[in-house]
Amino acid sequence: MSVITLNEPGKELLMMGNEAIARGALEAGVKVGAAYPGTPSTDIIENLAGVASQMGLYVEWSINEKVALEVASSASFSGLRAICAMKQNGMNVASDYLLTLNLVGVKTGLVLVACDDPQGHSSNNEQDSRLFAKMADLPLLEPSTFQESKEMTKWAFQLSEEIGNVVILRGVTRTSHARGNVVLGQLPKTEVKARFDRSKQWLTQPLVPKHQQLHRTLDRLEEIYAASPFNQYLGPESPKVLIITSGTGWLYSQEAVEILGLEGSVGILKVGTTWPLPTQWIVENLKRTDQVLFIEEVDPFLEGNVKEIAADHARKIGPKEFYGKKSGHVPPMGEMTPDRVVDALARIFKISYHPRTPEYETRAQEVAKTMLPSRALGFCAGCPHRASFWSIKNALQMDNREGFATYDIGCYALGRGPAGYYQLRVGGAMGTGTGLASGFGRLSDLGFDQPVIAMCGDSTFFHSAMPALVNAHYNKSNLVMVILDNSATAMTGFQPHPGVGKNAMGETVSPVEIEEVCRAFGAKVEVTDPFDIPDTRDKLLRALEDPEGAKVLIMRRRCQMLKGKDEKPPYRVWVDPQKCIGEGCGCDRVCTRVFKCPGLIWDPKEGKSKVDEVICIGCGVCTDICPEGAIIKEETK
C-alpha cells in the first residue's frame, strides 16, 4: 500500500518531498491531478496516479504541461480541487495559459507545483520559476522541509479558494527529491459532484479592471501572509548579520551557523510566502540589523525584492549592507549547499574555516587530481539508442555531405556525448530538434546543402514535436526526422504516453500510432528495429538521399530497463580470446573505444576485450560490430 494514503493521523514516516506534496493534496481533498513527467516533479502526480482508484481521483499524464494546466483548471471550474505539477521547463510551456488564467481566476482550489532543478542535475537548463509568480501576479509558496511540503500544499488549496486564483508552490531538487520526516494528518471524506455552472463566464475581459483586481489581491495576500506560520525568525534579538532565506536555505543556513559557532551573531529570517513579500514583516525584521545576507536558489529573487522594500522604507530602517549574489558572497548560479552558506558567512565574519587538517586536505586534493577517472553518463547496456546512434553515425559518414543531427530532451540527448558518438549538434528543448531541422531543411534557396536529421523521442513527439513536423511539411522543408520509439517516457521513470496504449489510470486505450500521425501530416514514413543495424543504416541512407519533403524514420525497440523487468536476456555473450586480436587488430578496439557499451571492458593484462557479466544484459548487438567475429552470442534457453 502506498504510504500517502495511510489514514493514521499523527504517524511519523520517512517521505520524499514530492510524496509529502501528494499527501498534502490528499489531505486537502484533491480530486484531480495532471502533469507531464519531468524531474524533479514527476513523483507528485505518479504517486497520486497510484492511488487514484482507491481515493476516487482522476489523474492523468497529459501530453504537455500546458494541457496539464488546462485539464487541472477544468476541474477547478467544475468545483473540484486540482493539482498540476511540472518541472521548470514545463512552466515555460504552461505559462501561455497561466498568464491568461491569472486574469480569469479559478473556482475551487488550484495548486500549480513548479519544481526547479538548480545545477541542472536532471535538466537541460537552470531556471528560477519563481519569476513566473511575479510576472503573473500570483501567490508563491516555498517549502523548506518535508513536513512543510505537506502543510503548505494543504494550505495552498485553501488560499487558492480564498483569493479565487491559482497558487504556485515551488519545490527544488533538494526539497522535492529528498526524503525526511513527515507527520501525517487527517484524510478527509469529501463527496463532490463535478459540474460547470454555465450561468457564469470565465473571461479575461474586461481586461484592465481584471488586472487591477489582481493587484488588489496581491495587497490582500500581504495581509494574509503577515500571520503565516511559514514565515519565522530564528536568532538573537539584534544579530550582527541577518540571513534572509527560503526553500533549502533554511536548513543549510542553520547548519552553517552551527558549524561556524555564530548562533549569537546571526539571525535567520525564513520566508515561506515569497510572493508577494509580506512587506511590513520584512521591514520590521530589517530593523534588527544593518547587514543582510541572502541565501536562495537560483536567481536573486528575494534579494532584489527585499532590496526594493528596503529602498521604499529607507528613511525608517536606515542604510544596509547587502550580501548575496550581487555582492559575490554567494555564487550567482548552481545549487545552494551548506558549504556555500559557510563560505559566505566566513567571508563576512572574516573567519578562516577548514573542515579538515591541511595534511588531509592535501592528500584528498592529490587523490582527486590524479586517481579518479571520470564517469561519463551513457546509455545503459542493451539500450536501443546506442544501436540507433551507431547507425546514424555510420549513415552520415557514408552519405558524406557533412550532415548533422538536431535534438530534444530525453535519454537520447545523452547522445550529444561519447555515448552517441557526439552526433548531436544543436537543440535542447522539447520538440526543438524538429523545429530547427524544419528551418535548416528550408534554407536550400540560400545555399544550404547539408542533410539534417531531427532526433526526437516518442513521448517528446506527442509533447511538442508534432507541430514542428506539420510545419516542415507545410513549408516544404527537406529533413529526416528520426523518432527513437522506446515505448515509454524513459528518463523520468517509464511513464506511459499516447503511443503506449495505457494511461496514468491504468486504463487501456487504443494507442496513437506515430507512423499514422506522421503520414497524416504528409511525411514519408519508414519503421525499423535499431538492433537490425544494416536495415536501419540502409533506410536512413535512403531517407537522407531523398531530396523532397519531410521523411520520418521510426527506430522502434522497447527500453531495455522495461524489457529487463519482464524478459530474460536473449543471449549469453562473451569474447572468444582466440579470435580477439586486441590492439593488434586494425579495428582500433572498435568495441570498447568506439562502440562504448559499458558491458564491454578491456583487459589490459591480456590485451583483449572482455564482457563484464555484471553489466551485460545479453542484447547481442555488439556481435555485429566486431570485424573478427570475436564476440560470440548464444541463445539462452
Next chain:
Amino acid sequence: MATQEETYNLIITGVGGQGNVLSSQLIGQALVGKGYFVTIGETYGASQRGGSVMSHIRISSKKQLSPLIPRGKADIVIGLEPVEALRVLTVYGNSQTVVLSNTRPIYPVDVTSGDEKYPDPEEIQRALKDLSRKVHYIPATEKAMEMGSSILGNMIMMGALLELNLLPLNLAEFRETLSRTFKEARLETNLRALEEGKRTVRS
C-alpha cells in the same frame, strides 16, 4: 553497541543501478520508525545512466538536518564501487571516517575506451586508508554473484554495516523494515544477503 553520538552522516555511493537509493530508503525508514530524524539527499535522474550516484543519509536524535552533508563531515562512507568510495572521501571524508568498500570495480567507459586509467586495487586501498580511520573491504559483488544476482551486493553491504554497529540500528530492526517492503520470495533472498554481509565482517 552503537556509539552514542547525536548525529550520523552516512554516504552510500556507487554507480547508477547498484541500488543505493533503495538501501538508503530502507535505512531511513527503519530509523524514523525508531524516533530519529532522517534526511536523505539523493542524486539520480540523468545520473542513473552509468554515472556516479550518491545518497547522503543524515540521522539526528534532535532535529531535521539538511539534505546535503557539508564537506569533510561524513562519518561513514559505503562504496558499492571502490573508486566511487574514494571520490566521495576526497570531498566529504575526514580522518575519522569509517569506510565500507565493495571490492569489485565497475569500469567507466572513459576507462574501457582507453582515454583514462582506473587505478590499481593496491593504489585504491592505499588511498582509502590514507583518507579514513578504518576501511572494511567487502567482496559484495562476488558474494552476490554466488547467490545468483549481482544486485544483492547492496544488501550484503547493508549486512556488513549493521554488523559493525556503526548506526543506532540493529539487524532485527532492519529485518523488520525489509519484511514490510519486500514480498516473500524477494524478502527471503534479501535476508540471506544480509546474513552473508554480516559474515564478511565477522572476525
